[in-house]
Amino acid sequence: MNIRETAEQLEYKCLHLRASKSREAKRTRPEEECTIRTKFQRDRDRILHSKAFRRLKHKTQVFLSPEGDHYRTRMTHTLEVAQIGRTIARALRLNEDLVEAIALGHDLGHTPFGHAGEFILKEGASYHHARQSLRVVERLANDGRGLNLTEEVKDGILKHSKGSSPLITEGNMPRTLEGEIIRIADKIAYINHDLEDAVRARLISEDDIPSDIRKILGETKSQRITTIVTSIINSTIEDGYRHIVMDEKIYRAMYDLRAWLFENVYLAKPVVEELEKGKGIVKALYEYYLEHYEEIPYYKKYLELWGEYEPRQAAVDYVAGMTDRFALKTYERIFIPRSWHVL
Numbered sequence: 001m002n003i004r005e006t007a008e009q010l011e012y013k014c015l016h017l018r019a020s021k022s023r024e025a026k027r028t029r030p031e032e033e034c035t036i037r038t039k040f041q042r043d044r045d046r047i048l049h050s051k052a053f054r055r056l057k058h059k060t061q062v063f064l065s066p067e068g069d070h071y072r073t074r075m076t077h078t079l080e081v082a083q084i085g086r087t088i089a090r091a092l093r094l095n096e097d098l099v100e101a102i103a104l105g106h107d108l109g110h111t112p113f114g115h116a117g118e119f120i121l122k123e124g125a126s127y128h129h130a131r132q133s134l135r136v137v138e139r140l141a142n143d144g145r146g147l148n149l150t151e152e153v154k155d156g157i158l159k160h161s162k163g164s165s166p167l168i169t170e171g172n173m174p175r176t177l178e179g180e181i182i183r184i185a186d187k188i189a190y191i192n193h194d195l196e197d198a199v200r201a202r203l204i205s206e207d208d209i210p211s212d213i214r215k216i217l218g219e220t221k222s223q224r225i226t227t228i229v230t231s232i233i234n235s236t237i238e239d240g241y242r243h244i245v246m247d248e249k250i251y252r253a254m255y256d257l258r259a260w261l262f263e264n265v266y267l268a269k270p271v272v273e274e275l276e277k278g279k280g281i282v283k284a285l286y287e288y289y290l291e292h293y294e295e296i297p298y299y300k301k302y303l304e305l306w307g308e309y310e311p312r313q314a315a316v317d318y319v320a321g322m323t324d325r326f327a328l329k330t331y332e333r334i335f336i337p338r339s340w341h342v343l
Helices: 003-014 039-048 051-058 074-092 096-105 114-125 129-144 151-158 177-200 211-217 221-238 248-266 269-291 299-306 311-320 324-335
Strands: none
Touching: 039 096, 039 151, 051 074, 051 129, 051 324, 074 096, 074 177, 074 221, 096 129, 096 151, 096 177, 114 269, 114 311, 129 151, 129 299, 129 311, 151 177, 177 221, 177 248, 211 221, 211 248, 221 248, 269 311, 269 324
């Protein structure tokens, strides 16, 4: 028995009956198993080593192209989601490797300039970052060959985005409890770290948070996350692992905090003004590459590899994959006149 087989056996002995087991996971294209890593561990590593994951460090979370070193990016957000997810999974004896793989892949499809870029592509191409994240791992990554991830990881990536819908939304739930963990861990992470970044940017102070929310969730980021995570763990156990759930009072307080953030941070004038600039850049780049798709570096290569590559999709793929700084440089190269030097 090799190391991977031993790990698979341990999953059946140690994890909860409702936990996903890596031995049962399926891939679209069958492949030889690793002797050391389980399927979910390999998925995690494939995402971690992908170019799309590395680009997350230069993609905006809320504050565009921040000068300070301590503001969040898509990468730091992703790592915080993974940490929160693993904490919940470990306490519930669910599959941590699956949770981590979903977390690392869930935002690979985000545009430059955060949701500002997504807004533009949504208008022009019915874009959604969760679907694009799935497209990245299925087709775009690995030079157009995709990562051949397990169905469980891909399902969790596709269905991670909950928005303002109820915690349990029948018909749009991940097929695994691990996927459900990321669906809520994503919200726990961004609500708390966006608040912390907004305090750092001096848009708000901790004391501005409504007192009734602070009374329920806690006065600090650490207290708030601990309160929410503890509620999820206890409530899910009490509910018999039917879904990942939490105490209704705490859930309402968390979403009251989210609504307060929208009003006081996400829709604050300084933030909106910068987001409008980001929208303008993404719109200009998308429209340019829609007309000049042959300039997309990998267009011909992917066309040969896949046998088809619709120009509109090519423009979406290229612009959505840009980092903030690459989008700025590309915009400048295409649209800003260069100075002429007299020799």
